[in-house]
Amino acid sequence: MAANKLDDDELIQRISRKDLIAFQELVERYKSFVFNTCYNLIGSYQQAEEAAQDVFFQIYKSAGAFRHQSKMSTWIYRIAVNQSLNAIRSNKRSRWIKSLTTLETKESSGKEPDKLLEKKELKDLLRDAVDSLPEKQRTAFILNTYENLSPSAIAEILGISSNSVEVRIHRAKKNLQKKLASLLT
Amino acid sequence: MNCDCREVTNKLIDIVEDNIPESQKRSIQNHLTTCPQCNRLVKRFARVWKELSTAEKLTPSERFWPGLRAKIEDYENPPLLREKIITGLKNSLRPAAVSLIFLLGGLFGYHLGNLPHMESTPPVMLYVEQYVQDFQDFQEGSVSDFYMKYETQNQQEVP
Numbered sequence: 001m002a003a004n005k006l007d008d009d010e011l012i013q014r015i016s017r018k019d020l021i022a023f024q025e026l027v028e029r030y031k032s033f034v035f036n037t038c039y040n041l042i043g044s045y046q047q048a049e050e051a052a053q054d055v056f057f058q059i060y061k062s063a064g065a066f067r068h069q070s071k072m073s074t075w076i077y078r079i080a081v082n083q084s085l086n087a088i089r090s091n092k093r094s095r096w097i098k099s100l101t102t103l104e105t106k107e108s109s110g111k112e113p114d115k116l117l118e119k120k121e122l123k124d125l126l127r128d129a130v131d132s133l134p135e136k137q138r139t140a141f142i143l144n145t146y147e148n149l150s151p152s153a154i155a156e157i158l159g160i161s162s163n164s165v166e167v168r169i170h171r172a173k174k175n176l177q178k179k180l181a182s183l184l185t
Numbered sequence: 186m187n188c189d190c191r192e193v194t195n196k197l198i199d200i201v202e203d204n205i206p207e208s209q210k211r212s213i214q215n216h217l218t219t220c221p222q223c224n225r226l227v228k229r230f231a232r233v234w235k236e237l238s239t240a241e242k243l244t245p246s247e248r249f250w251p252g253l254r255a256k257i258e259d260y261e262n263p264p265l266l267r268e269k270i271i272t273g274l275k276n277s278l279r280p281a282a283v284s285l286i287f288l289l290g291g292l293f294g295y296h297l298g299n300l301p302h303m304e305s306t307p308p309v310m311l312y313v314e315q316y317v318q319d320f321q322d323f324q325e326g327s328v329s330d331f332y333m334k335y336e337t338q339n340q341q342e343v344p
Contacts, residue, residue, distance in 0.1 A: 174198075
């Protein structure tokens with residue numbers, strides 16, 4: 001049977017038997033979604049690619065442990081989020097130094113807010129503001145905003161209650177509002 | 186900034202996402218028409234906030250699958266223990282070998298620097314010069330003087 005006609009459950013069963021063709025099909029099916037999740041959380045193309053590879057490697061190794069209690073996409077999301085957070089933590093120091101240099105450049109540039117909003121800087125401004133959020137708020141906010149996941153889906157991925165997710169998203173938005181308002185005034 | 190300005194700043198997301206209760210909408214709208222600063226802030230904030238919903242979708246590079254496959258193959262066929270040990274030894278011994286070469290070089294240089302100074306050798310005298318000089322040093326009337334004179338006479342008579 002061709003691997004590309006299999007559903008997710010059949011694919012994962014074949015992968016647990018170390019079927020590389022089935023694994024390649026799974027990678028093709030989910031690589032864009034996994035990579036973008038990692039990229040949105042990490043913010044670096046290269047590191048996101050490495051993290052996404054690690055996500056699939058983890059899936060290959062632990063396919064036999066998948067219990068079918070949740071949707072496979074939820075399981076993959078969970079691995080992707082954990083892998084990305086690990087990558088961020090191991091890279092925290094360099095990110096901190098980067099954020100200092102970014103802040104320095106922005107302060108010394110002395111541009112008018114309107115000029116600040118030109119070109120690529122708009123995205124960078126937002127990215128820096130999101131990156132500066134506490135980890136828990138940032139994760140919930142990114143999954144909700146960039147990945148368009150509902151609080152209940154995020155709750156399942158992070159293993160917390162929907163209420164906690166909503167609180168984290170709300171706090172993240174308030175923090176972002178404060179940071180952006182001070183930059184744009 | 187008066188109270189209304191602060192209210193606008195605290196409700197930027199709600200304004201942009203249109204989540205303001207109807208009861209408050211009119212007062213905020215009135216304030217925005219009369220306060221150019223808040224009006225500008227809301228417009229700028231709306232531009233930035235809109236970026237959130239237009240996040241670009243990226244695709245991983247072409248190296249993605251080959252790199253992942255290499256990881257899987259390494260996992261499926263781990264190198265033998267012997268190969269692991271040899272590779273580990275090579276990796277750890279390489280810097281040690283380089284250090285040893287430098288150390289030996291340093292010791293050799295130090296040894297060369299501490300060798301006793303050689304006296305410069307006197308210029309080599311030609312045999313004839315030495316002979317003539319010795320000849321001149323013979324004391325008049327000594328056996329050697331007699332012998333040399335005898336030899337010289339013999340050599341002159343030979344032709």
